[in-house]
Amino acid sequence: VLSLRPSLVIAITSAGPPDSLRLLREAGVRIEVTPEDWTPEGVVARIRQVGRLAGAEAAADRLGAAVAARFSELAAARAQIARPQRVLFVLTLQNGRPMVGGRNSAADAIIRLAGGINAADAVEGYKPMTDEAVIGAAPDVVLTMARGSHALTADDIFALPAFRLTPAAARRRLVTMDGLLLLGFGPRTPEAGFELMSAVHGPLATGAIR
Amino acid sequence: MSGAGTVRSPSAPALTVGGVTRRRRREVALAVALIVLVLGLVAVVALGTGAVTIAPGDVARVLWDTVRGEPATGRDALVILNIRVPRLVIGLLVGAALAVSGAIMQGLFRNPLADPGLVGVSAGAGLAAAVVIVLGDQLIAPLIGGRLPFAALPFGAFFGGLATTLLLTAVATRGERTSIPILLLAGVALGALAGSGSGLLAFLSDDRQLRDLTFWSLGSLGGATGSKAVVVALILLPLLLLVPLIARALNALALGDAEAFHLGYPVQRVKLAAILMVSLAVGTSVAATGVIGFVGIVVPHVVRLLVGADHRVLLPLSALAGGALLVAADIVARVIVAPAELPIGIVTALIGAPFFLWLLMRERGWRSD
Numbered sequence: 001v002l003s004l005r006p007s008l009v010i011a012i013t014s015a016g017p018p019d020s021l022r023l024l025r026e027a028g029v030r031i032e033v034t035p036e037d038w039t040p041e042g043v044v045a046r047i048r049q050v051g052r053l054a055g056a057e058a059a060a061d062r063l064g065a066a067v068a069a070r071f072s073e074l075a076a077a078r079a080q081i082a083r084p085q086r087v088l089f090v091l092t093l094q095n096g097r098p099m100v101g102g103r104n105s106a107a108d109a110i111i112r113l114a115g116g117i118n119a120a121d122a123v124e125g126y127k128p129m130t131d132e133a134v135i136g137a138a139p140d141v142v143l144t145m146a147r148g149s150h151a152l153t154a155d156d157i158f159a160l161p162a163f164r165l166t167p168a169a170a171r172r173r174l175v176t177m178d179g180l181l182l183l184g185f186g187p188r189t190p191e192a193g194f195e196l197m198s199a200v201h202g203p204l205a206t207g208a209i210r
Numbered sequence: 211m212s213g214a215g216t217v218r219s220p221s222a223p224a225l226t227v228g229g230v231t232r233r234r235r236r237e238v239a240l241a242v243a244l245i246v247l248v249l250g251l252v253a254v255v256a257l258g259t260g261a262v263t264i265a266p267g268d269v270a271r272v273l274w275d276t277v278r279g280e281p282a283t284g285r286d287a288l289v290i291l292n293i294r295v296p297r298l299v300i301g302l303l304v305g306a307a308l309a310v311s312g313a314i315m316q317g318l319f320r321n322p323l324a325d326p327g328l329v330g331v332s333a334g335a336g337l338a339a340a341v342v343i344v345l346g347d348q349l350i351a352p353l354i355g356g357r358l359p360f361a362a363l364p365f366g367a368f369f370g371g372l373a374t375t376l377l378l379t380a381v382a383t384r385g386e387r388t389s390i391p392i393l394l395l396a397g398v399a400l401g402a403l404a405g406s407g408s409g410l411l412a413f414l415s416d417d418r419q420l421r422d423l424t425f426w427s428l429g430s431l432g433g434a435t436g437s438k439a440v441v442v443a444l445i446l447l448p449l450l451l452l453v454p455l456i457a458r459a460l461n462a463l464a465l466g467d468a469e470a471f472h473l474g475y476p477v478q479r480v481k482l483a484a485i486l487m488v489s490l491a492v493g494t495s496v497a498a499t500g501v502i503g504f505v506g507i508v509v510p511h512v513v514r515l516l517v518g519a520d521h522r523v524l525l526p527l528s529a530l531a532g533g534a535l536l537v538a539a540d541i542v543a544r545v546i547v548a549p550a551e552l553p554i555g556i557v558t559a560l561i562g563a564p565f566f567l568w569l570l571m572r573e574r575g576w577r578s579d
Contacts, residue, residue, distance in 0.1 A: 094343065094422045095363050095500070096433025102550070123550045128425055131293050131432055132261035133549030135285075145418075161292035161435055165285060 008053060012036045038109030038185055040071035047187060063187055070190035077197060078115040085200050087116040087175075088139035088168070091126050093152055096160055100129045100137075106183040111143070113189070114196035131162035139168045141200050145179035152176070175199040238523050241516040245527055249302075249534040256298050256537050261548050262289050296439035301431050301540050302533035303446040304499050305509075307491040309532025310453055312506030313513070313524050314484050317460040319390055326506040328397050330378045331371035331492040333404035336427060336501060338370020339363055340411040343422050363426075364497035371493035374400060379485055388481045390467075428553030429502035431540045438498060445494045449487060450529055456480055456487075457521035464519070503555050505532050508562040515569055535562065 009024060009031045025031055032053050034046050044064045051060015089101035089111060101107025102123030111118045119139040123129060129137070142163070144152045158169040168174070177199075181192045258269050264286045272287045311326035319328065327333065341349075342363045378400055382393035412423055459480040462470035471477045495502070509532045510524065517523050539557040546552060 092418055092422050094426065096435060096438070097425075097430055098432075099421060099425070120549070126421060127550040128430065128432060128553075129549055130261050130544040130551040131297075131434070132289060132544070133551075135289065136261050136549060160433070161288070161296075164292070165288055 008032065010034060010050065010053060038106050040068065040075075040113070040190075043185055043187075043189055044068045044071070067187050067190060071193075074113060074190050074193045074197070077194070078113075081115040081197075081201050084115055084117050085140040086119040086138060086167075087111045087114075087141045087143050087200055088119040088134070088137055088166075089143045090152070090157070091145070093157065093160075098129050098131070098134060098160075098162070099126055100134075101126055106185055107143070109185070110182055110189070110192060110196060113193040114200060116141070116196070116200050131160070134162040135165045137166075139166050141173045141175055142166075142168045143175045143177070143182075143196070143200075145182060146176045234518070238517050241513075241527065242530075244516075245513075245530045245534065249530050252534045252538045252541070253298060253302070256301070256541055257290065257294050259541055259545055260289065260294060261544070262286075264289065292436060293434070296436050297431050297434040297540065298537060299439040300434045300442050300498055301537040303442055303450075304431075304495040304502070305505055305532040305534070305536025306450055306529035307446050307495050307532075308502060308505040308536070309509035309513075309528040310450065310525055311488040311491045312532075313510035313521070313528045314453070314456070314460065314488055315506070316510055317464060317521055318481065318484050319394060320464060321394075322511065323507070326488055326492045327401070327503075328394060330374035330397050330400045330404070331489045332496060332501050333401040333408075334374025335367040335371035335493060335496040337404040337407045337411075338366040338373075339426055339496075339500075340408040340423055341370075342366040343426065344411040344415045344419050368493045368497040371496055372489055374404065375485060375489035375493075379482070386478055388478060388485075390481070393485075425553055426500045428555040429500040430543070430551065430554050431499055431536075432544075432551055442494060442498050446491060449491055449494075453487060453525050453529075454522065456484055457525050460484070460521040499554070501555065502536070502558060504558045504562050505536055508566045509535055512566060512569060 006029055009029055011021065011031060011033050012035070021031060032049070034049055035042065037043070037046070044067055047064040047067060048057075048060050051057050051063070054060075089105075089107035091099045091101060091107070093099075100120040100123060101111075101118070102120045102125055103118070105125055107126075108118045108121065119137040120129060122133075122137075142157055144157075152174075154172050154174040157163050157174060158172060163169055175196065177192070177196060181188055182196070184192075257273070258264070258266050262285075268286050269290060272290045275287075276291060308326060312324070315324040315326055315328055316322055318324070346362060378393060378396050379388060381396045382389050408423075412420060415423060459470065459475045459477075462473045462475050463477065463480065465473075467477055470480075492506075510528045513524055513527045513531050517527060535558065536554070539554050539561055542561070543552045543554045543557045546557075
């Protein structure tokens with residue numbers, strides 16, 4: 001890292017190992033830590049913090065305010081949802097084994113922002129889930145990340161015995177979104193929330209909320 | 211599990227190429243009964259437990275209906291027939307294959323520490339799997355026109371393992387003779403090479419791929435489907451039925467290559483057959499479930515403590531005990547942290563190691579034969 005001759009390092013709270021960070025500090029590099037926080041307040045605070053550190057305070061404040069406003073609109077839209085859907089985020093499905101996004105994950109946070117219920121909230125973080133537990137989680141919608149040629153298709157997912165028995169399979173409801181947009185938790189997150197919300201709960205503008 | 215009455219006495223012959231005494235025969239019968247009982251019990255529990263609660267009576271009814279040829283319907287039937295039965299079948303077959311492979315390797319290498327990984331299958335399969343996971347999207351998908359199929363990982367792992375074994379055997383064979391020590395050393399070298407390749411791929415991988423790699427290298431019976439179980443059974447069942455054919459020759463090989471040759475066994479053919487069987491068995495297992503350690507090394511030792519080192523008894527009993535251990539470990543893996551699932555490799559070591567240590571401590575008279 002030192003060979004890049006940084007004048008400022010922005011690290012997230014969980015960055016490490018501590019020894020490396022101390023070494024950087026001793027080498028005279030300024031290190032600022034930003035919390036890993038998946039709430040609207042956290043996103044806005046991070047925008048402001050990074051803006052301040054980069055010397056673009058005014059621009060960051062404007063962006064932060066705009067993002068905060070979009071978050072409020074998202075919250076208002078969320079309040080109109082009559083029947084929140086159970087959403088299961090599937091990170092990977094290697095060899096037919098689902099790795100899902102549980103509590104305390106960016107996936108959990110974006111599902112909540114979109115007004116859904118995380119179907120895997122009995123799991124902590126990203127973990128492999130037992131096939132049978134997928135049935136118990138009873139997702140209305142399966143959410144995955146689009147990733148090049150490896151994007152999962154509805155045929156792949158709903159052919160698996162565990163997924164075949166879920167409400168999502170009955171109506172073949174699979175939502176695929178760009179990974180960075182979905183889980184990045186930056187200025188675009190309110191848009192990700194809107195996109196996921198309309199994909200999961202139907203278009204809000206026409207009032208066709210299930 | 212109490213094996214007190216069936217553990218062979220230290221004075222019993224370590225190896226019986228010829229006949230078996232009546233007492234030994236009774237001990238073997240007891241061990242067979244014990245292992246079959248445990249296996250049956252484990253299978254019943256495996257079908258009856260899971261994240262979806264199904265009453266034992268309903269489990270029995272679904273199975274009975276299926277046996278009578280009546281199409282079973284409803285959620286319970288689907289869970290049992292489409293998830294639990296394939297998982298049980300794969301668990302039994304893979305456990306059996308790993309344990310038998312371990313027993314063959316220990317006989318072939320005349321070394322109690324030998325394990326199926328020694329023929330390079332695990333390392334080769336691991337490298338191939340890492341290639342598929344990390345580079346599959348960029349390299350392989352465009353070649354076959356578009357999307358990477360689900361089967362890419364198991365196929366890659368299988369052929370990766372097989373290729374490594376063939377390379378290894380070629381290195382260790384001079385003229386008409388395969389040298390076991392060279393096989394062992396070359397196996398270590400190739401293992402290191404494949405390990406560094408896998409490490410490099412882990413370095414290149416992104417967060418998601420790294421997670422897949424980690425969990426793949428610890429194994430899991432998750433993702434079992436009916437069709438997967440059929441494919442695994444089509445390869446492993448005939449293989450397991452063929453294994454007893456080399457039992458007598460392995461007994462003779464324990465005396466030494468030259469001795470076995472003079473006893474009239476085609477030593478070179480037996481070696482190649484054993485290596486091929488192990489690489490097919492382990493390659494298929496790794497492809498289906500990822501790398502599952504410990505079964506191959508500990509099960510043959512436990513069985514040897516129970517019935518002695520005669521491969522005619524050791525091989526079939528290792529198969530039964532291996533299946534039982536793996537299915538038992540899988541029950542723990544999917545129940546203990548439900549709805550999440552523990553990698554099964556963690557559980558096999560957690561159950562197997564203390565049990566093995568306990569057996570070793572009880573058997574003070576035991577020597578490594």
